[in-house]
Amino acid sequence: MKLSLRTALILAILVGLLLPATIASYLRLDSQLGKARLQSQRDHARLADILMLGMQEPLWNLSPESGRPLLDSVMSDERVVRVLVSDNALGTFLAANRPERRQGQRYTLTRMVSKQGTQIGKVTVEFDDGRVIAQIRGEQRQTIVSVLVQLAVSLGLILFLLDSRVVKPLAALSRQSRKLAEQELDEPFIWKREDELGQLGHSLEATRQSLKSLIDTLEQKNLQLEADLISRRHIESALRASQDRFQRLVESTRVIPWDANPEEWRFIYVGPRAEALLGHPLAVWYHENFLSTYLHPDDRHLAYQLFTTAHAGTPVEFECRLLARDERTVWVHLLAEHRRDEDGHHLQGFLIDITARKTAEIELEHYRGHLEEGIEQRTRALAAANHELEAFAQSVAHDLRSPLRTIEGYIEVLLDDYGERLDGRARSYVTRMRGTMRHMGALIDDLLTLSRLSRSEVRRQPVDLAELARGIGEELQALHPERTVRLTLPGRLVVSADPKLIRIMLYNLFDNAWKFTARNPDPAIEFGITEANGQQVFHLQDNGVGFDMAQVMRLFLPFQRLHPPGEFDGNGIGLAIAQALVRLHGGRIWAKGVPGQGAAFFFTLPEGRLR
Incomplete structure (x- = not known):
């Protein structure tokens, strides 16, 4: 591009004046943009953390109403576009969406919500930085306008000064320069x-x-x-x-370079560290057929692979053993490639000592064999110990039942033969002793049942849970004819499970619900199925006395009762048996409750419904 001096000077001065201001303005606005985005990220993370902490209790207690104020508080921020709170078991818990706030780039953060070491859900916050970016873009437009105004004012001043102080004097200098180039040197300047x-x-x-x-x-x-x-x-x-x-x-490194003549099978150069590798002088390395002579007998076929394959232009790489001068076996990694230049054909490559690594690999393989043998022995020992433990439990149960039956028999004889001679207090004591003996026998039976169930084999087949639930309800109604409980059951609910084990599990859940709804004038039990996150979740819900969620960790422990012993019947083993049976089927079971408002038990069967 050809420019006149005047044009070039104007452009240079304008660029010199406006470029620094433009760059400074751009950098300042870019810094503001970066700070604004960083602040948005911090606010985004802070809102996500606040929502994660604030949703622990609502998620744990399944109470969306208690979490709604916090959700509305977060949505009051004009930059928040969408908030989603999910429960791991039931799916969407709370949600809010303001799509009209989407003006710029959106960012999404997800936080996991945990309670008492258990992950119960997650929160997702979507953030939009459009308002902040729009404000900074407005400042950029103002900067452009100010630069254009400065450009117009500067251009007028520059034109005036250039004509009077630069352009005309330069024209005179140009005329004198031409005279100098044409060697017109008589007239002085x-x-x-x-x-x-x-x-x-x-x-x-x-x-x-x-x-x-x-x-x-x-x-x-x-x-x-x-x-x-x-x-x-x-x-x-x-x-x-x-x-x-x-x-x-x-x-000087451990990598030994070498160069060989593939036609003669002979080294023409070997790094000086080769002598320390095998102990042979370097002169021996240059003998014909060195590799075929000092390769381990089991690896000598690799010499043919080296010289023939590499000669065809294919790189060669393998591990082999060399025989040292002191009869040691040295493992090396050999790399080679065929080269063709003005000096002829060359086979060039490197030798790397890998003896230490190969020794370690051999020892590791040896240890792995011993380890597998040890694991097999431990497995057999563990199976034998489990068998002995089961036999011991049966023996202890039998040894405990015999004296219990003897004591209970003596108590019956005492009541039958001497009951009339005993006063009221003595008969009460004897009756309590008999009840205690029977309770202890029930505890022994429950322990044996729990022990056997933990080692039971699950034999799956199609089972209708709705039909099982109806039979259990009729059985409980027959045992307690004085009560009427409303049962809500599905029409058909076929799953793949062990029919015997799954009935025991359902009976314990229904018996638990039946027992704790005794004080409700209108007791009700509902059994059904819902879907959460693509998984089938079975539930059994009652309107009984409920329980405090702070005690939920004790709910499935054997002999742990959340109510005083005399308030409700039972020995605290039913829910532990139910949990063991659900785990045998590969599922999990959990519960939620509110004191005075009933309880709900949830469980999954991984193979899901059949139809």
Whole structure:
């Protein structure tokens, strides 16, 4: 591009004036944009953390109403577009969406919600930075307008100053320069100005007088050229020294370079560390058939692979054993590649000592064999110990039942033969003793049942849970004819499960619900199925006395009761049996409750419904 001096000066001055201001404004606005985005990220993370902490109790207690105020507080921030609170078991818990706030780039953060070491859900917050970005874009537009105004004012001033102080004096200098180029040196160049352009005019006069010294200047240039040639020779010498250092560096490492003649099967160069590798002098390495001679007998076929395959242009890489001078076996990793240049064919590569690694691998394989043998022995010992433990439990139960039955028999004889001679307090004591003996017998039976169930084999087949639930309800109603309980059951609910074990599990859940709804004038039990996160979840819900969720960790422990012993019947083993049976089927069971408002038990069967 050809520009006039005037145009070039105007452009240079404008760029010099406006470019720094433009760059500074851009950097300032870019910094503001970065700070705004960073602050948005911090606010986003802070809101997600607040929502995660605040949703622990609502999720744990399944109370969306208690979490709604916090959700509305988060949505009051104009940058929040969407909030989603999910329960791990039931899916969406709370949600809010304001799509009209989407103006710019959106960011999403997800936090997991945990309670008492258990992950119960997650919260997701979607954030939009459109408002902040729009504000900064407005400042950018204001900056552009101010720069354009500055451009117009500066252009007028520059045009005026250039014409009077630069362009016209430069035109005179241009005319005198042409005379100097055309060797019109008779007329002197006279300048009355003392500014920079005047000094340039005086310099033109000095240039005219300097032309006579042009030959001397050329000679100086020739001398400089000779100095450059000497410097080049010095650089070539330094390059050769650098190559020598590189060669010494390669030869001093554990990697041994080599070069071979593939036609003669002979090394023509081997790194000096090869002598320390095997103990053979370097002269021996250069003998014909060195590799085929000093390769381990089981690896000598690799020499043919090395020289024949590499000769065809295919890289070769393998591990082999070499025989050292002191009869040691040295493992090496050999890499080779065929090269073709003006000196002919060459086979070049490296030797790397891997003896230590191979020794470690062999020892590791040896230890792995011993470890597998030890694991098998431990497995057999564990199976034998489990068998002995089961036999011991049966023996202890039998040994405990015999004296219990004897004591209970004596108590019956005492009541039958001497009951009339005993006063009321004595008969009460004897009756309590009999009840205690029977309770202890029930505890022994429950312990044995729990022990057997934990080792039971699950034999799955189609089972209708709804039909089982109806039969259990009729059985409980027959046992308690004085009560009427409303049962809500599905029409058909077929699953793949062990029919015997799954009935025991359902009976314990229904018996638990039946027992704890005794004080409700209108007792009700509901059994059904829901879907949460693509998984089938079965539930059994009652309107009984409920329980405090702070005690939920004790609910499925054997003999742990959340109510005083005399308040409700039972020995605290039913829910533990139900949990063991659900786990045998590969599922999980959990519960939620509110004191005075009933309880709900949830369980899953991984193979799901059949239909």
